[in-house]
Amino acid sequence: MTVTCPTCAAADETITVRKALLDPDHPFDPPTQELLSMPPEPRGTAGAAITLFVLAGLFGLMGLPTLFTDADGGGGSSDAAYQAGYHYGASLIAAILLGIGLIVHSHHRRRRSETANQWPQTYDQWQQLHRVWRATWLCRRCRVAFLPAASLRPDFAASSAIPVTQFPQWTLTIARQDDDPGAPITSD
Incomplete structure (x- = not known):
């Protein structure tokens, strides 16, 4: 597909933004690279919180058999601290990991709500922006x-052609025009 520039009417220097960012023969300076790059995909839960939840579940499963045993842990010890550690240790570790995971998750959600005016917030909105990009x-x-x-x-x-410096705001505006993407761009 040959596309001509609306400004200079030439087609020899036109390329999709995606291909331009990957072209090793014509690298961009870091600020321009950042302006033209696609924003990261929004996430629902932080990866650290998911890891902590999985570990808490594993420790919880490991601790289930020891909760229902009446033995002394196979060590022959009658020490109360040892008995408590044997019976409740894995469950205690699971509870601690679950608590830390909930704190990490709530912190991540609070940061997302503080940036609620930023778009895209959902994966569908991000896909719409990605399609425009x-x-x-x-x-x-x-x-x-x-x-x-x-x-x-x-x-x-x-x-119409827009300067690269306005590219991030322009793509967001185009992507947010749900009802009529072909409508003229208006400033908010």
């Missing part, structure tokens, strides 16, 4: 980004 083209000569005609859907009109 993949369809966007870049002119290396003019350092502008644009969407060609029919890039998002068959009746989508070509967008």
Whole structure:
């Protein structure tokens, strides 16, 4: 597919943003690379919290058989601390890991709610943004980004060129236009 730049009307320096970021022959400086990069996918639960929940479950399962045994742990000891550790140790570790996991999870949710005005918040919104990002083209000569005609859907009109410095806000605006993605971009 040959796409011409809306600014210079040339096609020799136009490339999709995704391919431009992966092109080793024309690397971008770090600030431009960051502007053109896709935002990370939003997550529901922090990986650390999930790991702690799994470990808590494993320790809880390991501790179940010892809760129901009446033996002294096979060591022949009648020490009360040893008996308590043998019967309740794995369950105590599971409870501690579960508590830490809940704290990590609540901290992660609080951080997400503090940034509630940021978009995308859900995976579906992120996919919508990703679809716009993949369809966007870049002119290396003019350092502008644009969407060609029919890039998002068959009746989508070509967008005007925007400077790379406005790329993140522009892609968010295009992606958030749920009802009519081909409508002119308006500032909020």
